[in-house]
Amino acid sequence: MPGMGDRSETTELRRGVLGPCVLALLAERPRFGLELVRDLSRADGLLTSEGTVYPLLNRLRDNGLVTSRWSHQDEARPRRYYSITDLGREYLGAFRAEWSAFAAAVDAVLHAGPPESGRQAAPRRPAGGAMRWARH
Amino acid sequence: MGTALDHPLVAGYLRELDSALAGLSPGAAAELSEQLRAHLLEALPDAADDESVREVLAALGPATLVARAAAEPGSGQAGQAGQAGIRQPLLRRAVTGARRVPRRMWLSLAALAIVVGVPAGTLIYWQTQPGVTWTGSFAWWSPVDSAHSIQTEADGAIQDTIPLRPGQIQGFAVFVYNPSDMSVRILGASLDSISPGAPVPPQIAVSVTGSVQLGGEPHVVAYQVGGVMPPHSYRWLRVLWRSYQCYLEGPGGSQGVDRLTLQVKVGWITRTEAVPLGSEAAVSPMTKWPDWCNSHQPQP
Numbered sequence: 001m002p003g004m005g006d007r008s009e010t011t012e013l014r015r016g017v018l019g020p021c022v023l024a025l026l027a028e029r030p031r032f033g034l035e036l037v038r039d040l041s042r043a044d045g046l047l048t049s050e051g052t053v054y055p056l057l058n059r060l061r062d063n064g065l066v067t068s069r070w071s072h073q074d075e076a077r078p079r080r081y082y083s084i085t086d087l088g089r090e091y092l093g094a095f096r097a098e099w100s101a102f103a104a105a106v107d108a109v110l111h112a113g114p115p116e117s118g119r120q121a122a123p124r125r126p127a128g129g130a131m132r133w134a135r136h
Numbered sequence: 137m138g139t140a141l142d143h144p145l146v147a148g149y150l151r152e153l154d155s156a157l158a159g160l161s162p163g164a165a166a167e168l169s170e171q172l173r174a175h176l177l178e179a180l181p182d183a184a185d186d187e188s189v190r191e192v193l194a195a196l197g198p199a200t201l202v203a204r205a206a207a208e209p210g211s212g213q214a215g216q217a218g219q220a221g222i223r224q225p226l227l228r229r230a231v232t233g234a235r236r237v238p239r240r241m242w243l244s245l246a247a248l249a250i251v252v253g254v255p256a257g258t259l260i261y262w263q264t265q266p267g268v269t270w271t272g273s274f275a276w277w278s279p280v281d282s283a284h285s286i287q288t289e290a291d292g293a294i295q296d297t298i299p300l301r302p303g304q305i306q307g308f309a310v311f312v313y314n315p316s317d318m319s320v321r322i323l324g325a326s327l328d329s330i331s332p333g334a335p336v337p338p339q340i341a342v343s344v345t346g347s348v349q350l351g352g353e354p355h356v357v358a359y360q361v362g363g364v365m366p367p368h369s370y371r372w373l374r375v376l377w378r379s380y381q382c383y384l385e386g387p388g389g390s391q392g393v394d395r396l397t398l399q400v401k402v403g404w405i406t407r408t409e410a411v412p413l414g415s416e417a418a419v420s421p422m423t424k425w426p427d428w429c430n431s432h433q434p435q436p
Contacts, residue, residue: 033171034178041195049197054171055206058164076139077177 014046020099021046023084023092031073032079033057057082064095065091088129140180149199150176156203166312168206170194189190226257229252248340262403265316268365270396270411273311275354275375281306296416297390301399303428307338307376309354310396314365318402321364325375326397330419338377340398373398382429392418 018040025031025039036057037050047053060066065088073081097118140146153172159166179192183253196202276282281298288295298306325340327415342363343354354372365371375396394416398409422429 007418033175033177037175048206048314049201050175051172051199051202052195052205053174055202057171058167058206069380074274079178080174 010045014048017099018046018053018093019060020095022053022056023088024093025093026082026084027089029082030083032081034080060088066086092093109135139182140184140189141191143184143187145193146176146180148320149193153202156240158201158204159207164206168202168424172202174219175359176246195425219276236402258403259405259424261316262405263407265320266401266411267316268312268320268322268398268411270282270413271311271345271370272414274413274415274417275309276417277307277309277354277376278305295390295392295418296415297418297420298379299393300383300419300421300422301344302379302382302426303432304379304418305376306379307372307374309372310340310411310413311354311370312365312411313370316366316402317367319364319366321362321401322373322398323362323401323406324399325373326399327375330377330391330393330417335380336378339377341374341376343372343374379419380432382425382432384425390420392416392420 018023021040021043022036025036033054034065035104037047037053040053041050057066057068061082063112064080067085068080068082072079073079139148150169151221152174154165154169156167176192180189185190213250216300276285276298281300284352285296285298288297300306322340325338327338339361341359341361342365343357344360344363345357354374357372359372359374363371373396394413396411396413398411400407400409
C-alpha cells in the first residue's frame with residue numbers, strides 16, 4: 001500500500017499529539033528541557049528525536065501556551081524551566097475532550113468487522129447481484 | 137577542566153547545528169542553540185566518554201532535523217503540534233491560515249469570485265438603473281380623438297377624455313426620458329384599464345430619432361416597435377390599441393389610465409416599469425350603439 005513503507009501515518013499522528021503531550025506534562029508541574037524530554041521519551045514511540053522538542057516548545061511559547069524562565073542555581077548548568085499558561089490549560093482541556101472522542105471513533109473502526117470465521121474469503125461481487133460476504 | 141560541550145563529538149555537533157540554523161533569524165537560532173547546549177550540559181557529565189556522547193547525540197537527533205523542525209512551521213516532528221487548533225491572535229491565525237492555503241486554491245477562489253461576482257454585479261447594476269420618466273408632454277394620436285378630447289378636473293385630478301370608437305385604432309403618444317446609463321428597449325405596454333378585453337395587445341413604439349423637442353409634434357417622426365431609448369435620451373412613445381369594448385353611458389362611466397406600465401429590457405434583464413402620466417387618459421362611453429358592436433359585442 002502506497003505510503004505504508006515509511007509509516008508516514010504514524011509520523012503525522014505523532015506530530016499532531018506531541019504538543020498536547022508536552023502541555024499535559026507541564027500541567028503537572030514546570031519542567032526543564034532535559035527533564036521534559038526524558039519524560040516524553042518514556043512514552044514509547046512518542047518521541048524519535050529529542051532535539052525537535054525545543055522548536056516545539058518555542059512555538060508553544062510563541063502561541064502563548066507556555067512560558068519559560070531561566071534558573072541559574074547551578075552556574076555550570078543553567079536550566080530553563082517551562083510552565084503551562086492558563087491559555088495552555090484551556091487548550092489542553094479542549095484537546096483532551098476531542099482526543100477521547102477521536103480515539104474512541106478510530107478504535108471502533110479499527111477493531112470492528114465481521115467475526116474471524118466469516119472473514120476467510122475475500123468478498124466477491126456476485127454477477128448481477130449485490131456484494132455479499134461469502135460464508136463457508 | 138572543560139564541560140561536555142568541549143568534547144570533540146559535541147563540538148562537531150554544535151558546529152553542524154550552528155550551520156544548519158543559519159536559515160533562521162539570529163534570535164531564533166541563538167535561542168535554539170542555547171537550549172540544545174543546556175540540554176547537552178545537563179545530559180552529559182563533564183568527562184563524558186565517547187559512547188555516552190554518541191548515545192546522547194543520537195537521541196537528540198541530527199542537527200539538520202532539529203533545524204528543519206525550527207525552520208518549517210508545520211513540518212518536523214514537533215512542527216504541527218503547536219499549530220492545529222492552538223489559539224493564536226486572530227489576525228495572526230488569519231495570516232497563518234491564508235499562507236497555508238495553496239496558491240491553486242487562491243487562484244480558484246479568485247476565478248470563482250470573477251465568475252460569480254462579475255455577473256452578479258452586472259445584474260445588480262442593470263436592475264438598479266432608474267426607470268423611464270414622463271416629461272409632461274402628452275398627445276392623442278388620432279386627430280379625430282384630439283378634436284373631441286375633453287379635459288376635466290375634479291379634486292385636483294385632471295382627466296383627458298376622448299370618445300370610445302369601438303373597432304377602431306385609438307392611442308396616444310407620451311414624451312419620455314431615459315435617465316439611466318443603459319439603453320432601454322421598450323418591449324410592450326399594459327393598458328387593460330383603458331382597453332380591456334382587447335384580443336390584440338396594444339402596440340408600443342419608440343420614436344427613432346432623438347431630434348424631437350420637448351412638446352414637439354409626435355406625428356412628424358418615425359417609430360419603431362421594440363425600439364430602443366439610448367442612455368439619457370428623450371423619445372416619444374406611441375401607444376396604439378384597437379378599442380374592442382362596446383358600452384353605453386351608464387354606471388360604469390369612463391375608463392382610463394393614469395400610468396403607463398411598460399415592459400422594458402435593460403442589458404439582459406426584462407423588468408416592468410410604471411410611468412406616472414400626471415393626468416388620466418380616458419375614453420368615455422358611447423352615446424349610440426354602432427354597427428361594429430352588433431357583430432362583435434352583444435347589445436346590452
